[in-house]
Amino acid sequence: xxxxxxxxxxxxxxxxxxxxxxxxxxxxxxxxxxxxxxxxxxxxxxxxxxxxxxxxxxxxxxxxxxxxxxxxxxxxxxxxxxxxxxxxxxxxxxxxxxxxxxxxxxxxxxxxxxxxxxxxxxxxxxxxxxxxxxxxxxxxxxxxxxxxxxxxxxxxxxxxxxxxxxxxxxxxxxxxxxxxxxxxxxxxxxxxxxxxxxxxxxxxxxxxxxxxxxxxxxxxxxxxxxxxxxxxxxxxxxxxxxxxxxxxxxxx
Amino acid sequence: xxxxxxxxxxxxxxxxxxxxxxxxxxxxxxxxxxxxxxxxxxxxxxxxxxxxxxxxxxxxxxxxxxxxxxxxxxxxxxxxxxxxxxxxxxxxxxxxxxxxxxxxxxxxxxxxxxxxxxxxxxxxxxxxxxxxxxxxxxxxxxxxxxxxxxxxxxxxxxxxxxxxxxxxxxxxxxxxxxxxxxxxxxxxxxxxxxxxxxxxxxxxxxxxxxxxxxxx
Numbered sequence: 001x002x003x004x005x006x007x008x009x010x011x012x013x014x015x016x017x018x019x020x021x022x023x024x025x026x027x028x029x030x031x032x033x034x035x036x037x038x039x040x041x042x043x044x045x046x047x048x049x050x051x052x053x054x055x056x057x058x059x060x061x062x063x064x065x066x067x068x069x070x071x072x073x074x075x076x077x078x079x080x081x082x083x084x085x086x087x088x089x090x091x092x093x094x095x096x097x098x099x100x101x102x103x104x105x106x107x108x109x110x111x112x113x114x115x116x117x118x119x120x121x122x123x124x125x126x127x128x129x130x131x132x133x134x135x136x137x138x139x140x141x142x143x144x145x146x147x148x149x150x151x152x153x154x155x156x157x158x159x160x161x162x163x164x165x166x167x168x169x170x171x172x173x174x175x176x177x178x179x180x181x182x183x184x185x186x187x188x189x190x191x192x193x194x195x196x197x198x199x200x201x202x203x204x205x206x207x208x209x210x211x212x213x214x215x216x217x218x219x220x221x222x223x224x225x226x227x228x229x230x231x232x233x234x235x236x237x238x239x240x241x242x243x244x245x246x247x248x249x250x251x252x
Numbered sequence: 253x254x255x256x257x258x259x260x261x262x263x264x265x266x267x268x269x270x271x272x273x274x275x276x277x278x279x280x281x282x283x284x285x286x287x288x289x290x291x292x293x294x295x296x297x298x299x300x301x302x303x304x305x306x307x308x309x310x311x312x313x314x315x316x317x318x319x320x321x322x323x324x325x326x327x328x329x330x331x332x333x334x335x336x337x338x339x340x341x342x343x344x345x346x347x348x349x350x351x352x353x354x355x356x357x358x359x360x361x362x363x364x365x366x367x368x369x370x371x372x373x374x375x376x377x378x379x380x381x382x383x384x385x386x387x388x389x390x391x392x393x394x395x396x397x398x399x400x401x402x403x404x405x406x407x408x409x410x411x412x413x414x415x416x417x418x419x420x421x422x423x424x425x426x427x428x429x430x431x432x433x434x435x436x437x438x439x440x441x442x443x444x445x446x447x448x449x450x451x452x453x454x455x456x457x458x459x460x461x462x463x464x465x466x467x468x
Contacts, residue, residue: 003380003382003383003384003429003430004382004383004384004406006382006383041454046383071271071272071275072275072278075275075276075279075451075452075453075454075455075457075458076408076452076453076454077408077410077449077452095271096271097271097272097275099269099272099410099452121304121305122304122305122306123379123412124304124379124381124410124411124412125304125410167379167381168381195377196367196377196378197377197378197379197381198377198381198382221377221381221382251383251406
C-alpha cells in the first residue's frame, strides 16, 4: 500500500474571511484565508478545501478573486465549494485556479449538474459534498448547510452521484462537526466501501488518534478538519509524524 | 534562476491546468507564456503541454486550434519538451478512452483505462486521486528532471488512464496503484513527460520544473 492518506485542512470562508463554527453555527473569525492557506501548504497539508458560506449571491462574486490569490500562494491542490450551481460557476472557479470544485445543495436540487460538470471538466475535479446525519438508526442527507432534511439515505445519494460522474466524496457528519469527538467511523467505512471513488471524512476531528481511526477503522482515503488546525490544537507535522509511526502511509 | 533568459511556451489548447503550470514557473522566477500562437510556439526554447480532462476532447481541441503540426514540429527540432498528465497521454499513439481515439503519435504506445486493467480482486478507486510514490527504473534519475527526488518520493496524481509505452526503455519512473505497477513518467531524447502533477506537488514537484529548465 503506497498511496498516501491525505490530510486536508478546510477553510470556511465568509465575506472573504476564514470562519469557524460548531455544527455549522456560531461563526468566529479565523483570519486571512490566503495567509492561512500558504501556512498549511508549507506545514505539509496534502490538499486544501475552501468552502464559501457567504449567504448572498452578490457577495459571492468576490470568491473567484480569492481563489486566484490562493492559487498564487500555494503549490498543492485545492477544492472550492459553496453555492456552485451551474457549469459556468464551475468554469469560473477552475479558471481562477481551483483544481476541483465541490457540489452540495445544488446537486441535490439538480442531480444533472453532477454529470454536466463531470462531462465538461472531468470526474477528477468534481467532488460531491454530502452533509449527513444519523436519524433513527440510519444516515440521511441534509441540504442548505445542514439545515434541511432531504429524506434521502446518504448511501443512495452517494451511489447515484458517483454513477453520474462525481470523482470524490466529501462526507461531513453534521452531528460531529466541531465537536472534536471523533469521526463517524462506521458510516465513513460504509460509504467508502459502497463507492469506487475516494472518500474524504469530515466532522469531529479532535486529536491525532481520531485521524488514525478514520484511516483504519473508517477506511477513509483522506480526512478533513478545520478548527483543530486553526486553533493550533494539532500541528500538521506532528499529526503526520504520528500517522507515519503508526504505520499509515503519509507524505512527509 | 536569474541567469536563465529562455523563452518557455505553455500550449493553450483550452483544456487543463494551464494556470497552475504557469504559476510553477512564476514560483521559480521564470517567465512562461501561455499561448496557442504557432509562431510563438515555433520560436520558443522550450515547450510545455499541460492537461487535465478527456483525451478525445484534447485531441479535438488540438485539431480545431491547428496545433497538431506546430507541436509535432517543435518536438522534431530536438528542443526541450515537457508533457504533464493529459499532456503525456496525448503524445501516445492512441487511447481506449470512450472507444478509441488517436493521439499525436509522438511516442509509440497505448493509453489504457485503470478500471479495465486492474486485477479483479482489486478494490482500487478510479480516478486515482492521491499522493503516490515514484519508483526508479532502468534509467537513473541523476541526470533527469527527477534528480532531486528521493526514490519513492511522493507526487500528486489525478487520473483514470495510464500510459503503456511500446519501448520499455523510455520509462523513467513507475508507480504502484493498489498493487498494479504502471509507467508514471517517460524520458526520450528531448521529451520528458509525467502522469503526475509536479506543479501541485509542493517543493519536490517544483524541483522537477527547476531541473527541467536547467537542461534547456
